[in-house]
Amino acid sequence: MKRISLALALAGTSAFLVAVFLTVTDIVLRSFSGMTVYGLTDIVTLCTMIGAMLAIPRGFAAEEHVAVDVFTARMPLRAQNVCALVAALLALIFLAAVAWFGFQQMMREYAYGDRSQSIGIPMIFYWLPLVTGMAVAALANLWLVVRYARAVFGK
Numbered sequence: 001m002k003r004i005s006l007a008l009a010l011a012g013t014s015a016f017l018v019a020v021f022l023t024v025t026d027i028v029l030r031s032f033s034g035m036t037v038y039g040l041t042d043i044v045t046l047c048t049m050i051g052a053m054l055a056i057p058r059g060f061a062a063e064e065h066v067a068v069d070v071f072t073a074r075m076p077l078r079a080q081n082v083c084a085l086v087a088a089l090l091a092l093i094f095l096a097a098v099a100w101f102g103f104q105q106m107m108r109e110y111a112y113g114d115r116s117q118s119i120g121i122p123m124i125f126y127w128l129p130l131v132t133g134m135a136v137a138a139l140a141n142l143w144l145v146v147r148y149a150r151a152v153f154g155k
Contacts, residue, residue: 039119053133087129
């Protein structure tokens with residue numbers, strides 16, 4: 001799970017780099033020639049969706065997401081594992097629901113044929129990173145649930 005999430009995070013980082021490169025290119029073009037990168041807003045928005053949504057599973061798989069452990073750090077190890085198990089279960093449920101409802105909305109937008117305003121990118125391409133990121137994040141939490149359940153209940 002860690003390798004898959006790392007590969008997705010690197011792909012997301014690449015999307016951010018594309019957005020930065022195109023934005024800088026647009027600024028340079030406007031400064032010197034009055035030209036612009038056509039559809040920049042649509043492309044940067046898509047790159048931002050890709051970057052943000054594909055990075056989320058890495059936070060869960062590597063257990064590097066933001067956590068407040070002021071109370072749990074002082075608990076016995078078994079109690080910490082129970083808290084981590086409950087948190088992973090709740091995250092699994094939430095992320096799976098977001099992936100499911102996101103998938104349904106994505107399919108509606110696909111059926112309607114919705115496109116972005118400037119250059120007509122099909123809206124399904126904006127939804128695909130969200131659905132993929134949430135589904136992989138849910139799988140990462142399923143992996144954590146199994147790991148913490150083993151720690152709590154024994155192998």
